Amino acid sequence: MNIYEKIEEIRNKPEHIRMRYVWILMIVSMVIIITIWIISFWGAKSRQAIENDPMEVFNDLKSQTQTLDQYKDQADELKDNFNQLKNDIESGALNEMTPEDPLQTLPQDSSILENQ
Helix, strand or coil: CCCCHHHHHCCCHHHHHHHHHHHHHHHHHHHHHHHHHHHHHHHHHHHHHHCCCCCHHHHHHHHHHHHHHHHHHHHHHHHHHHHHHHHHHHCCCCCCCCCCCCCCCCCCHHHHHCCC
């Protein structure tokens, strides 16, 4: 199957299927563009840092490693929270919770209503 036949096949599909193709291809192309942009930015920054101060490269890598460790810790916390929520849903603990009656949470003091 060549590209022209594939394009014609996609044109004959329903609109919601064609929109899936649009979104998937847009996401893939943006990932490629952003990856190229980050690599070129990082390469330019690395060359400039090496020319200015070779030790600065190591300091940058150290700070980036610390940042990545923080992101990893946050990701682990999110996983734990997600697993806890999943366990609560599976055990039915969330189904037993009922929302508070909004009228019960209002102040009972009638002087507030008189001032309005």
